[in-house]
Amino acid sequence: MKHTTANIKKTEPVQHPQLLSIWEDAVKATHDFLSEQQISQIKSMIIQHHYFDHVQLFHVEQHAQITGFIGLAYKKIEMLFIAPDSFRQGTGSLLLEHALSLGVEEVDVNEQNPGALAFYQKHGFQQIARSELDAEGNPFPILHLRRKQ
Numbered sequence: 001m002k003h004t005t006a007n008i009k010k011t012e013p014v015q016h017p018q019l020l021s022i023w024e025d026a027v028k029a030t031h032d033f034l035s036e037q038q039i040s041q042i043k044s045m046i047i048q049h050h051y052f053d054h055v056q057l058f059h060v061e062q063h064a065q066i067t068g069f070i071g072l073a074y075k076k077i078e079m080l081f082i083a084p085d086s087f088r089q090g091t092g093s094l095l096l097e098h099a100l101s102l103g104v105e106e107v108d109v110n111e112q113n114p115g116a117l118a119f120y121q122k123h124g125f126q127q128i129a130r131s132e133l134d135a136e137g138n139p140f141p142i143l144h145l146r147r148k149q
Helices: 013-030 036-048 091-101 114-122
Strands: 008-010 056-062 065-073 076-082 106-110 125-131 142-147
Touching: 008 091, 013 036, 013 056, 013 065, 013 076, 056 091, 065 091, 076 091, 091 114, 106 114, 114 125, 114 142
Parallel strands: 076 106
Antiparallel strands: 008 056, 056 065, 065 076, 106 142, 125 142
């Protein structure tokens, strides 16, 4: 299913609970290296630290339902999550293309999420660095990617 850029909307704070639900479903579908407890802890941090308030959020809607979203800060993608029933339908590419049009150049991905790495590589990103630990100090290596110029 192809989308048009008209489907991309700026996300309003009232929509944050929908984003959190998509985030949780997407993480459970793609981050099999995380336990239920770890996912629950990360979800609590997202809520307590108001993560969604610290990024520019955009989403794609189909039939009045949000199917995916992206969060940007400066020239970096901080989050990109798609509802599992919308995987491989162009939503992620549409959101990424929108981010690129806004000047985004960088993204970090979990090394244990090869699907995300392949997605970004397909869109011209390449690994520039690797961190052994994630931002919270957990042993989940992070790959730092930058778009080829």
